[in-house]
Amino acid sequence: xxxxxxxxxxVYLTWIVWDGLRLTKRSHExxxxxxASRSLPWWAVGLSVMATQLSAITMIGTxxxxxxxxxxxxxxYYALPLAMIVLSVTLVPFFRNARVYTAYEYLEQRFDAxxxxxxxxxxxxxxxMSLGVVISAPAVVLAVVLDVSVTNTALLIALPxxxxxxxxxxxxxxxxxxxxxxxxxxxxxxxxxxxxxGLPEEVSVPQALRIAGATGRLQTFDFSFDLTxxxxxxxxxxxxxxxxxxxxxTDQSQVQRYLGAKSVAAARSSLMMSAxxxxxxxxxVLLVGxxxxxFYLFTPAPMLFNAVHDRxxxxxxxxxxxGALEGRFVAANQARRAAGLALAEADAGGDATGRAxxxxxxxxxxxDVRAIxxxxxxxxxxxxxxxxxxxxxxxxxxxxxxxxxxxxxxxxIAAIFAxxxxxxxxxxxxxxxxxxxxxYRRYARKEAPDRHYLWISRLATGFWGLFASGVAIWASELxxxxxxxxxFGSFFYGSILGVFILAVGFRQATxxxxxxxxxxxxxxxxxxxxxxxxxxxxxNVIGAVVVVVVGLLVSAIEGPRSEAPxxx
Amino acid sequence: MTTETDAPQxxxxxxxxxxxxxxxxYAFQEYFSx
Numbered sequence: 001x002x003x004x005x006x007x008x009x010x011v012y013l014t015w016i017v018w019d020g021l022r023l024t025k026r027s028h029e030x031x032x033x034x035x036a037s038r039s040l041p042w043w044a045v046g047l048s049v050m051a052t053q054l055s056a057i058t059m060i061g062t063x064x065x066x067x068x069x070x071x072x073x074x075x076x077y078y079a080l081p082l083a084m085i086v087l088s089v090t091l092v093p094f095f096r097n098a099r100v101y102t103a104y105e106y107l108e109q110r111f112d113a114x115x116x117x118x119x120x121x122x123x124x125x126x127x128x129m130s131l132g133v134v135i136s137a138p139a140v141v142l143a144v145v146l147d148v149s150v151t152n153t154a155l156l157i158a159l160p161x162x163x164x165x166x167x168x169x170x171x172x173x174x175x176x177x178x179x180x181x182x183x184x185x186x187x188x189x190x191x192x193x194x195x196x197x198g199l200p201e202e203v204s205v206p207q208a209l210r211i212a213g214a215t216g217r218l219q220t221f222d223f224s225f226d227l228t229x230x231x232x233x234x235x236x237x238x239x240x241x242x243x244x245x246x247x248x249x250t251d252q253s254q255v256q257r258y259l260g261a262k263s264v265a266a267a268r269s270s271l272m273m274s275a276x277x278x279x280x281x282x283x284x285v286l287l288v289g290x291x292x293x294x295f296y297l298f299t300p301a302p303m304l305f306n307a308v309h310d311r312x313x314x315x316x317x318x319x320x321x322x323g324a325l326e327g328r329f330v331a332a333n334q335a336r337r338a339a340g341l342a343l344a345e346a347d348a349g350g351d352a353t354g355r356a357x358x359x360x361x362x363x364x365x366x367x368d369v370r371a372i373x374x375x376x377x378x379x380x381x382x383x384x385x386x387x388x389x390x391x392x393x394x395x396x397x398x399x400x401x402x403x404x405x406x407x408x409x410x411x412x413i414a415a416i417f418a419x420x421x422x423x424x425x426x427x428x429x430x431x432x433x434x435x436x437x438x439x440y441r442r443y444a445r446k447e448a449p450d451r452h453y454l455w456i457s458r459l460a461t462g463f464w465g466l467f468a469s470g471v472a473i474w475a476s477e478l479x480x481x482x483x484x485x486x487x488f489g490s491f492f493y494g495s496i497l498g499v500f501i502l503a504v505g506f507r508q509a510t511x512x513x514x515x516x517x518x519x520x521x522x523x524x525x526x527x528x529x530x531x532x533x534x535x536x537x538x539x540n541v542i543g544a545v546v547v548v549v550v551g552l553l554v555s556a557i558e559g560p561r562s563e564a565p566x567x568x
Numbered sequence: 569m570t571t572e573t574d575a576p577q578x579x580x581x582x583x584x585x586x587x588x589x590x591x592x593x594y595a596f597q598e599y600f601s602x
Contacts, residue, residue, distance in 0.1 A: 085583070089579075213597075
């Protein structure tokens, strides 16, 4: 990488830490530190919420998914606007009026201390694990493409973030997020421009999109009802609705954002920003992947995008086999390129029969390339023993480093850092909040000056930063990066949502009902995950429904509840 | 597109935009995949 690009990355890392630390002076008491004194404007909270979701996994994994699989992953987000509306009407005013620091604190007001402690503990467990994955994903990929160790890249992501989050609190998290999301979107748009300019002159953008369409990569709707398929219209609208309600409504990393907004209206408007922009933004990310497919259709592509494995295979005992495979890959790529150009020409000619024939030829050549790449991946798995190896996460970083102009390379790598940091800063802050508010201040030391809690909070943020860095190195052994994060959460998300549904929706629900329901919901999800092929998105539905049904049954057996503060 | 408002019609606007975006995505898929 050119020194200019290294300089851009160094300037970004220094600037973002300085920018976060500048806000330390606004965080001298607990409410200022955790909730920015409930003073943030809606647009800053909204951008911050979007920045948190735009993780480095999105930048690396989702673009790779777009490259390999197309845009069907977009269906995952279709229910998000509906979930935002439901939460704005239901949970947001409850949290705001209860003047709580954490979502789980509200559960003690409504139910009892054990329900609060248990849900907060589940949050701490799942979020700290996923924090490790969120650091690990870009750390592993950046280590390969920048040719440094995973430990170095993990620390380079986690430590600066921990520093500004520790001292600047929610003010720093929010305002750095705002700048980071601008950098990320600019980076993605720049990538699209470079990719489009990289298409051959004789292929227009609509023709290129028709080529992508011929491979099914522009499919954004799959109406088949299959509980084992993650990405269908139905899982995206029904199952994901439960996931988003749970994530935005009960996960402290999200709830803490709108608790920091200056009013209920501001909190609602911040959620509406995601409702409007999340689907278009995710479409943009996936389109980057689709355009990378088109780019590498006409530009020689490496057989493996992971340079380390590529080098190992060339120098290893199965080099001859790998070389032969690469020869076939180059020939298949050339045949696919010719078929792609023929399809574009037929498309321009407007002859439907010729276009259909060219389309058939192209999809056959595309299948050849795919099959050979599949063989190469299998060969790597056999040679390295890494059964989960899949190099889609390396496509975008490899494209950036080999085809972007100097200057933009640094900017795009900085954008990947920004995506990682904007996500983990919010998660570190929320882990610290739950640790201090739900446990330390609740059980260890109930009365102390704000100054004391503030320092404990900073220490807790630092602890979670270090813990997550450790998990990051362990998590690098795990496979598919995108789904791992969601899997961790899906074991608890639906069940915790069920508890909140009982809390705000059912006046008759009792504390024991909610607690037993929560255990039953988690048991049901564990059973579904172990003994059925039901896709993990649906676990959220199972968890929430079982909690509500069992919770209401136990509450009915217990007898009527005398009072239900905070229930609708 | 988003402004700070508490009015219920805000949610109606989100729903309308949601339907328009989904219809546009479906049209995009059909146009380029046919």
